[in-house]
Amino acid sequence: xxxxxxxxxxxxxxxxxxxxxxxxxxxxxxxxxxxxxxxxxxxxxxxxxxxxxxxxxxxxxxxxxxxxxxxxxxxxxxxxxxxxxxxxxxxxxxxxxxxxxxxxxxxxxxxxxxxxxxxxxxxxxxxxxxxxxxxxxxxxxxxxxxxxxxxxxxxxxxxxxxxxxxxxxxxxxxxxxxxxxxxxxxxxxxxxxxxxxxxxxxxxxxxxxxxxxxxxxxxxxxxxxxxxxxx
Amino acid sequence: xxxxxxxxxxxxxxxxxxxxxxxxxxxxxxxxxxxxxxxxxxxxxxxxxxxxxxxxxxxxxxxxxxxxxxxxxxxxxxxxxxxxxxxxxxxxxxxxxxxxxxxxxxxxxxxxxxxxxxxxxxxxxxxxxxxxxxxxxxxxxxxxxxxxxxxxxxxxxxxxxxxxxxxxxxxxxxxxxxxxxxxxxxxxxxxxxxxxxxxxxxxxxxxxxxxxxxxxxxxxxxxxxxxxxxxxxxxxxxxxxxxxxxxxxxxxxxxxxxxxxxxxxxxxxxxxxxxxxxxxxxxxxxxxxxxxxxxxxxxxxxxxxxxxxxxxxxxxxxxxxxxxxxxxxxxxxxxxxxxxxxxxxxxxxxxxxxxxxxxxxxxxxxxxxxxxxxxxxxxxxxxxxxxxxxxxxxxxxxxxxxxxxxxxxxxxxxxxxxxxxxxxxxxxxxxxxxxxxxxxxxxxxxxxxxxxxxxxxxxxxxxxxxxxxxxxxxxxxxxxxxxxxxxxxxxxxxxxxxxxxxxxxxxxxxxxxxxxxxxxxxxxxxxxxxxxxxxxxxxxxxxxxxxxxxxxxxxxxxxxxxxxxxxxxxxxxxxxxxxxxxxxxxxxxxxxxxxxxxxxxxxxxxxxxxxxxxxxxxxxxxxxxxxxxxxxxxxxxxxxxxxxxxxxxxxxxxxxxxxxxxxxxx
Numbered sequence: 001x002x003x004x005x006x007x008x009x010x011x012x013x014x015x016x017x018x019x020x021x022x023x024x025x026x027x028x029x030x031x032x033x034x035x036x037x038x039x040x041x042x043x044x045x046x047x048x049x050x051x052x053x054x055x056x057x058x059x060x061x062x063x064x065x066x067x068x069x070x071x072x073x074x075x076x077x078x079x080x081x082x083x084x085x086x087x088x089x090x091x092x093x094x095x096x097x098x099x100x101x102x103x104x105x106x107x108x109x110x111x112x113x114x115x116x117x118x119x120x121x122x123x124x125x126x127x128x129x130x131x132x133x134x135x136x137x138x139x140x141x142x143x144x145x146x147x148x149x150x151x152x153x154x155x156x157x158x159x160x161x162x163x164x165x166x167x168x169x170x171x172x173x174x175x176x177x178x179x180x181x182x183x184x185x186x187x188x189x190x191x192x193x194x195x196x197x198x199x200x201x202x203x204x205x206x207x208x209x210x211x212x213x214x215x216x217x218x219x220x221x222x223x224x225x226x227x228x229x230x231x
Numbered sequence: 232x233x234x235x236x237x238x239x240x241x242x243x244x245x246x247x248x249x250x251x252x253x254x255x256x257x258x259x260x261x262x263x264x265x266x267x268x269x270x271x272x273x274x275x276x277x278x279x280x281x282x283x284x285x286x287x288x289x290x291x292x293x294x295x296x297x298x299x300x301x302x303x304x305x306x307x308x309x310x311x312x313x314x315x316x317x318x319x320x321x322x323x324x325x326x327x328x329x330x331x332x333x334x335x336x337x338x339x340x341x342x343x344x345x346x347x348x349x350x351x352x353x354x355x356x357x358x359x360x361x362x363x364x365x366x367x368x369x370x371x372x373x374x375x376x377x378x379x380x381x382x383x384x385x386x387x388x389x390x391x392x393x394x395x396x397x398x399x400x401x402x403x404x405x406x407x408x409x410x411x412x413x414x415x416x417x418x419x420x421x422x423x424x425x426x427x428x429x430x431x432x433x434x435x436x437x438x439x440x441x442x443x444x445x446x447x448x449x450x451x452x453x454x455x456x457x458x459x460x461x462x463x464x465x466x467x468x469x470x471x472x473x474x475x476x477x478x479x480x481x482x483x484x485x486x487x488x489x490x491x492x493x494x495x496x497x498x499x500x501x502x503x504x505x506x507x508x509x510x511x512x513x514x515x516x517x518x519x520x521x522x523x524x525x526x527x528x529x530x531x532x533x534x535x536x537x538x539x540x541x542x543x544x545x546x547x548x549x550x551x552x553x554x555x556x557x558x559x560x561x562x563x564x565x566x567x568x569x570x571x572x573x574x575x576x577x578x579x580x581x582x583x584x585x586x587x588x589x590x591x592x593x594x595x596x597x598x599x600x601x602x603x604x605x606x607x608x609x610x611x612x613x614x615x616x617x618x619x620x621x622x623x624x625x626x627x628x629x630x631x632x633x634x635x636x637x638x639x640x641x642x643x644x645x646x647x648x649x650x651x652x653x654x655x656x657x658x659x660x661x662x663x664x665x666x667x668x669x670x671x672x673x674x675x676x677x678x679x680x681x682x683x684x685x686x687x688x689x690x691x692x693x694x695x696x697x698x699x700x701x702x703x704x705x706x707x708x709x710x711x712x713x714x715x716x717x718x719x720x721x722x723x724x725x726x727x728x729x730x731x732x733x734x735x736x737x738x739x740x741x742x743x744x745x746x747x748x749x750x751x752x753x754x755x756x757x758x759x760x761x762x763x764x765x766x767x768x769x770x771x772x773x774x775x776x777x778x779x780x781x782x783x784x785x786x787x788x789x790x791x792x793x794x795x796x797x798x799x800x801x802x803x804x805x806x807x808x809x810x811x812x813x814x815x816x817x818x819x820x821x822x823x824x825x826x827x828x829x830x831x832x833x834x835x836x837x838x839x840x841x842x843x844x845x846x847x848x849x850x851x852x853x854x855x856x857x858x859x860x861x862x863x864x865x866x867x868x869x870x871x872x873x874x875x876x877x878x879x880x881x882x883x884x885x886x887x888x889x890x891x892x893x894x895x896x897x
Contacts, residue, residue, distance in 0.1 A: 020364045022347050023339030044339050092337045163331045182332040202260045204296045209256070209289060212321055215328030224327070
């Protein structure tokens with residue numbers, strides 16, 4: 001058994017120990033400069049945060065080449081995690097929101113830069129960004145395949161891409177309410193405020209209509225149910 | 232706008248009507264009530280059903296989201312057919328959309344300062360399970376949340392969670408996941424359950440299918456997937472001898488567990504491989520106890536999993552409350568275990584209608600047409616469980632379990648008919664293996680006059696059958712104890728065994744203890760009139776086999792442990808002296824960590840010591856005296872299992888009458 005009660009901070013046992021750390025603690029440690037804590041946060045949230053950023057950028061028509069841009073997005077997330085100092089933790093979802101905003105901003109700046117430079121987007125985006133930790137360092141926390149087999153992983157990645165496109169195609173208010181509720185886990189009162197809705201009931205109505213529209217969009221794309229792995 | 236193109240929404244420009252739907256719903260949100268009449272003039276008559284259905288569907292979901300206890304069927308009852316379709320279409324779309332959204336539970340969240348959410352473990356129809364770290368008890372647990380979020384905010388949800396937790400708390404079995412707590416926090420409630428380490432049967436079957444192994448190799452493949460050593464209170468279900476036996480033993484445990492559930496007047500109704508966790512050693516643990524199956528008022532009418540629907544569920548479109556439905560579903564699982572194929576494969580594009588029709592037809596491809604090597608009695612048991620009419624099935628899970636157990640033990644099943652000769656042979660073979668029925672066995676053998684071979688599933692070349700005539704228990708004062716007499720004298724039993732061998736044979740003897748242990752006995756041939764003696768037991772852990780010529784012999788031996796715990800003898804006869812035991816020592820020293828620590832308590836310690844100093848394994852002399860003794864004990868304890876794998880080895884157990892178990896031989 002790992003000794004989880006001990007507060008030992010030797011890097012060797014970092015992974016196992018960090019696994020059982022609440023996000024709140026990880027953020028505090030990361031703010032004190034603990035790299036292992038940052039890595040653990042990256043591992044825990046990169047999937048969700050990058051998905052949110054992809055959906056938003058896609059809706060703005062800014063992100064076309066998802067393959068090449070993954071590296072860039074991960075770099076942006078690492079950068080965001082380095083700037084955790086300015087973040088004040090309320091709960092886990094507030095971290096996701098904060099991270100997705102920062103990553104989005106960082107990415108948009110870079111894309112602006114590349115586009116302003118009128119260079120080929122293809123080449124630029126696949127180049128390792130200069131002045132940041134080499135990609136070697138990011139590889140260990142690459143979101144590893146969580147699905148059991150390569151087949152189902154592929155299927156679910158395809159599905160995710162379709163969901164992303166469908167969400168991007170929704171009217172902005174629908175997309176935002178889904179992003180806030182389902183991806184960022186924003187509490188209702190804040191959703192009401194951010195959407196300038198008349199009441200919580202109105203926000204809930206907007207949300208359920210948005211999900212209905214998403215379902216219709218998925219159906220139009222030929223998707224009728226969640227990933228089924230029956231052989 | 233296109234004129235009268237029919238009530239289908241996709242046929243007309245939805246823009247204007249959608250705007251009207253939005254307007255209506257806004258009014259509903261503001262007033263809390265909705266009168267649709269004023270909108271009649273503004274909607275073309277042909278589009279009215281679509282409009283009404285859409286609006287009412289949103290209203291239904293919105294009211295549920297607000298926590299109101301509204302029922303979909305109450306809404307549907309007030310709608311005409313067209314509107315009803317539109318209502319259901321919108322509902323289906325919203326379910327589809329929701330199914331693709333991430334779970335609103337963020338890893339890293341600390342709930343109640345105690346449960347730290349780690350990673351998702353799997354998703355069911357309505358619930359979602361996460362691994363979590365219990366900071367108070369310092370263990371990983373499973374948290375089961377109900378999905379559907381806002382739509383499930385009503386009180387019904389609470390009732391379901393409470394219902395399942397109370398049910399599970401009442402069912403105490405190591406084969407049913409344990410529930411520790413029901414926690415409600417904010418919008419969520421969840422169950423805190425044991426985190427069952429293992430692989431769910433659905434995934435296990437997928438892996439086995441992909442692996443393409445058959446027979447014993449398939450058992451080994453499953454061993455590799457889940458681990459061979461049972462942990463904690465779990466028992467071994469993997470039977471290295473054959474896959475059908477392994478499958479039967481897994482199904483036995485499921486059936487026994489369901490029988491326990493039936494005793495509490497509960498019917499599961501949604502048994503399927505995904506709900507069965509296979510833990511190390513192969514034992515199944517049932518996970519999902521019909522969350523939601525008791526929640527009334529669902530639009531679907533009943534809740535089942537495609538591919539695992541009993542015919543009566545399909546025909547009556549209800550979940551049913553019959554134990555035979557569970558029997559059927561256990562049959563489906565058994566079938567899939569035996570053939571690695573689903574009885575009703577569900578193609579990805581299957582509609583609800585096709586699935587239901589397929590289940591109602593209940594046409595089952597006989598397992599032996601897929602796997603010709605399956606024992607016919609096992610096929611018969613499986614097909615009886617899968618009878619289309621529930622009255623033709625086993626009437627409850629306990630009966631099914633009994634027949635599967637009989638199969639696993641080599642006895643003919645009771646619930647199904649098999650050829651008489653086969654049944655006789657099974658009985659004869661069983662009796663020979665279980666000497667409480669020895670006399671019966673001899674009678675049977677005479678009747679069936681069939682030669683017996685051991686260590687294989689089928690009967691092949693003839694082999695001599697030594698006949699054990701008598702085993703006497705004695706004490707040092709030369710008095711022969713009658714069977715059943717208490718053995719309180721001295722600290723070990725002295726035994727005289729009379730054996731009749733039709734052919735020359737090598738004999739090993741092991742004493743059987745009530746605790747399940749064995750011990751190798753040092754055998755000494757003695758004159759027929761010789762009575763047990765007092766002699767030091769040699770220290771070697773597996774005595775050499777004793778060579779016996781054809782004819783009658785008396786063999787003497789002494790047990791090491793207290794005679795009070797001695798329950799019987801196991802005698803192993805072979806035609807060749809086995810060289811396997813020598814190799815066994817070497818093999819064991821390398822694979823000691825694979826032994827079941829429950830059975831071989833010293834194995835763990837020894838494995839650790841060998842791992843620290845690998846050279847020890849190569850030369851036994853470098854072991855400490857204590858380790859050497861432990862190793863010898865393990866070699867000796869495991870020897871019978873090894874010996875039984877030798878082809879043509881005959882095993883005779885002689886259980887002393889005082890502890891004889893009732894043996895089913897009807």
